[in-house]
Amino acid sequence: DAEITQSPRHKITETGRQVTLACHQTWNHNNMFWYRQDLGHGLRLIHYSYGVHDTNKGEVSDGYSVSRSNTEDLPLTLESAASSQTSVYFCASSGTSGSDEQFFGPGTRLTVL
Amino acid sequence: GQNIDQPTEMTATEGAIVQINCTYQTSGFNGLFWYQQHAGEAPTFLSYNVLDGLEEKGRFSSFLSRSKGYSYLLLKELQMKDSASYLCAVRDRGAGSYQLTFGKGTKLSVIP
Numbered sequence: 001d002a003e004i005t006q007s008p009r010h011k012i013t014e015t016g017r018q019v020t021l022a023c024h025q026t027w028n029h030n031n032m033f034w035y036r037q038d039l040g041h042g043l044r045l046i047h048y049s050y051g052v053h054d055t056n057k058g059e060v061s062d063g064y065s066v067s068r069s070n071t072e073d074l075p076l077t078l079e080s081a082a083s084s085q086t087s088v089y090f091c092a093s094s095g096t097s098g099s100d101e102q103f104f105g106p107g108t109r110l111t112v113l
Numbered sequence: 114g115q116n117i118d119q120p121t122e123m124t125a126t127e128g129a130i131v132q133i134n135c136t137y138q139t140s141g142f143n144g145l146f147w148y149q150q151h152a153g154e155a156p157t158f159l160s161y162n163v164l165d166g167l168e169e170k171g172r173f174s175s176f177l178s179r180s181k182g183y184s185y186l187l188l189k190e191l192q193m194k195d196s197a198s199y200l201c202a203v204r205d206r207g208a209g210s211y212q213l214t215f216g217k218g219t220k221l222s223v224i225p
Contacts, residue, residue, distance in 0.1 A: 031211045035215075040217070041217065042200065042216060042217035042218050043156070043200065043202075044215075045212055045214075048211075048212050050211065058212065059214075090155060090156070094211055096211065098143065098144060098163065098204075099161050099163065100211075101158035102158070104155035104157070106154070106155050107154075107155055
């Protein structure tokens, strides 16, 4: 069965360190998305990609970067982790039909100390 | 930009019916999605509306009025497992746009 996976599921890091969160999907979807979810804010879009070598900034992109070198993967990098980036991160993917829903990965809980 | 509003919390009784409302303001509209999210888990897709009217899927139904910028999710015959957060999300009309803007979610508690 097709799926979308994230790793690690939990991560504790220190302020200033570079952190990369992995996202891998086997749906063969062109569209991939990264969100963060915080109490009181809901899901907010960080970056998204509509295909290989395509990346776009979302609502809360400062301090984050992504790259898309193949269809299956969209890693999210925190260049210099800050305590404000403590959050739960979800990756999602979707097809390109107007009614296609986004399928979400299980999430990564990141704590920046 | 988009503004999406839904109640923060609701409580309902097992076996009852509950309606969760969502209002939105958007510069363009290209569909509305409802997701369910249990605590500590990922959101899962429930329904999609792009035209006015009611879409029914078993115990869950979703309604859309584009002229009013309004949708609701109707849950019938509530079960304890329906205790979760329900997220309303809107897709913008921009060409080739697939990203969603999510509301903050409504936490539903089902009590015996």
